[in-house]
Amino acid sequence: MEESLYTQLTHPASPPAVSWWPPAIGWWLLGCTVLLLVLLIPWLLRYARRRKRRLNRRSRQMLADISATLPDAQWLAAINISIKQRLKQRGNDAATRLFGEAWLDFLCSRSPDVQRQALQPLAADLYRPHIELTRAQRQALLAEVRRWMRHDDV
Structure with a gap:
């Protein structure tokens, strides 16, 4: 009897296929x-x-604005201040408090191909009372600072 009832039941129809749209x-x-x-x-x-x-244009202009007729101590200080101002604008406040060899180490760590000897006046000579840089030393320092700025995007 149960089998006959089962056969009399209407089986449910399968639902329509789900449309993709x-x-x-x-x-x-x-x-x-x-x-x-x-x-x-x-x-x-x-x-x-x-x-x-x-x-980058501002950084190049910043270096170009520093007068070459300044005495060596003031010229080095102007370059150093300009670099630190740009670093501070980028949010790197800790680097602005560095000086001497620690400052030079920071500069060299940010660019792998920088010539440490060319940047040496920014570390050691900056704090000497009487500094005398040759024209070649000034040009080498400017070239290294420009290379450092290009690499570090300052």
């Missing part, structure tokens, strides 16, 4: 996010490149 809200959000990223990433990269170029 319209997608669920999560897919809409994912698609909008990807589209937004595709549109924003090139703009952000361009903005970062422009900002980096502008900062």
